[in-house]
Amino acid sequence: MRDFSRDRSMLALNTATLGHNVDGHGAGWSPERVIDACAERDFGAITFWRREIGDRADAIGRAVRSAGMEVSGLCRSPFLTGPLAPRTARAVRDDFEAAIDMAAALGAPVLTIVVGGVVEGSRSIGESLLRVADHLAEALPYARKAGVALALEPLNPVYAGDRSCLVTVRDAVDLCERIGAPELQIAVDVYHVWWDLSLERELARAGAGRIAGFHLCDWLARTTDVLLDRGMMGDGVADLKGLRAIVEGVGYAGYCEVEIFSAADWWRRDPEEVLDTVVERFHGVC
Numbered sequence: 065m066r067d068f069s070r071d072r073s074m075l076a077l078n079t080a081t082l083g084h085n086v087d088g089h090g091a092g093w094s095p096e097r098v099i100d101a102c103a104e105r106d107f108g109a110i111t112f113w114r115r116e117i118g119d120r121a122d123a124i125g126r127a128v129r130s131a132g133m134e135v136s137g138l139c140r141s142p143f144l145t146g147p148l149a150p151r152t153a154r155a156v157r158d159d160f161e162a163a164i165d166m167a168a169a170l171g172a173p174v175l176t177i178v179v180g181g182v183v184e185g186s187r188s189i190g191e192s193l194l195r196v197a198d199h200l201a202e203a204l205p206y207a208r209k210a211g212v213a214l215a216l217e218p219l220n221p222v223y224a225g226d227r228s229c230l231v232t233v234r235d236a237v238d239l240c241e242r243i244g245a246p247e248l249q250i251a252v253d254v255y256h257v258w259w260d261l262s263l264e265r266e267l268a269r270a271g272a273g274r275i276a277g278f279h280l281c282d283w284l285a286r287t288t289d290v291l292l293d294r295g296m297m298g299d300g301v302a303d304l305k306g307l308r309a310i311v312e313g314v315g316y317a318g319y320c321e322v323e324i325f326s327a328a329d330w331w332r333r334d335p336e337e338v339l340d341t342v343v344e345r346f347h348g349v350c
Contacts, residue, residue, distance in 0.1 A: 065309045068320070068346060075346050076109035076136045077102050078279065078323035082338060083331035085113040085139065086292075091335050095124045099131050101335065105343050109136035109319050111176075114166055121169035129171065136319045137174040137215070137277060138167040144199040145192050146181025147226050153199075160203045168210040174276045175207070176251055177216050181226040192229035197239055204245045215251040215276035216240070220259075222290045233257060233266040240274055249276035252311055253323065255294055258283050258302035264310045272315025280304065280350055281324045292327040296341060298349035308350065320350065 068074070079098055083090025093101075095116055102110055110128055112135070117124060128135050142159040143149040150156045167175040177200075183192045200214065207214050216236045219228035230236055236250045250270055257263050267275065282300030287293045297304055308320070322342050324330055330338050 065305070065312050066317075068350060070347065072106050072343060072346060073108045074319050075107050075343070076111060076319035076321040077107055077339070077342070078111040078139065078321050079113055079116060080139070081322055081324045081330065081342065082335050083327070084116055085325075086327070089327055089331045093335055095120075096127060098335075099124075099127050099133070101339055103131040103133060105339055107133060109134040109321075111135070111137040111139060111172070111321055111323075112170065113139045114163060117166055117170060121166050125169065125171035135170050135172045136321060137176055138163070138170055138172040140176040140178050140217075141214070143178065143180030143227070145179060145183050145195050145229060147184055149180045156199060157202060160199070161206055164203070164207050164210050164212050167212045172212070174213045174215045174249070174251075176277075177214050178219065179216065179228055179230045182224060182229050189224060189229045189231075193235060193239065196230065197242055200239070200248060201243055204243070204247055208245070208247050213247045213249050213276055215249045217251040217253055217279075218256055219253075220256045220290070233260060233263055233270070237266050237270045237274070240270065246273070249274050251275075251277040251279065252307075253279035253281075254302050254304065254307055255279070255281050255283060255323075258307060263307070264313070267310060267314045270314070272317075275311065275314065275316045275318075277318060277321055278308065278311050278316060279321045279323045280346070281322065288328065292325045293329075294323075294325045296324060296326075296330060297322070297345040304350050320346070322346070
């Protein structure tokens with residue numbers, strides 16, 4: 065396992081950690097201010113959310129690289145199925161392609177895919193995953209041409225109804241194998257997999273070439289909100305080093321991306337404090 069006790073070159077910030085993915089939260093820093101703050105702390109990369117980028121993808125990507133870092137990814141695709149998805153297949157396709165275009169312009173190698181919930185009226189995760197597979201198969205040629213990988217992120221089962229009918233790494237690997245495109249990969253997020261005793265077996269089945277990212281945070285034992293109350297690393301019950309050992313044991317050698325949704329705690333703090341704490345915990349407990 066890699067030694068990060070002093071090295072932070074593989075530390076990436078997901079800007080959700082500063083509240084930039086939800087209206088009315090965070091300190092409202094511009095992308096440029098986030099870039100400067102991360103560069104001052106020797107982060108290796110940043111993952112942005114689409115709502116921050118607007119029509120400035122090229123300029124923001126150049127600013128990150130000029131600061132000596134990389135853009136590690138872009139969050140995220142539209143929901144493909146379920147109650148939060150665009151209402152028509154055409155609208156899903158158009159928004160999906162717009163997200164791919166933004167990732168390419170930003171210089172992000174990966175677009176995170178949160179697939180959406182159970183198809184309305186079906187009451188079937190299996191049927192819903194088949195619908196997801198159809199959307200992915202349609203989008204992959206476009207992504208391939210743009211040079212952008214699509215990273216399926218299975219979410220904790222509590223989100224199956226509305227946000228993600230994809231709830232296990234097993235099902236994510238099954239989708240990758242079903243579709244058979246090298247551009248379709250997997251993002252492993254501590255928040256969503258910390259409980260899964262099959263993780264090592266399923267990641268071994270996927271192989272290092274299928275793992276596009278590893279996301280850090282923690283699961284609070286007494287969480288008050290399953291969406292917006294993630295813990296800072298070390299404040300919860302997840303075995304962070306054990307999980308990283310599994311991911312790296314399969315051969316993953318990419319960034320460790322800190323992504324913390326915390327409306328009642330970290331998003332209310334000074335972003336400078338948040339970033340300093342991220343660095344401290346990355347060295348100490350991850």
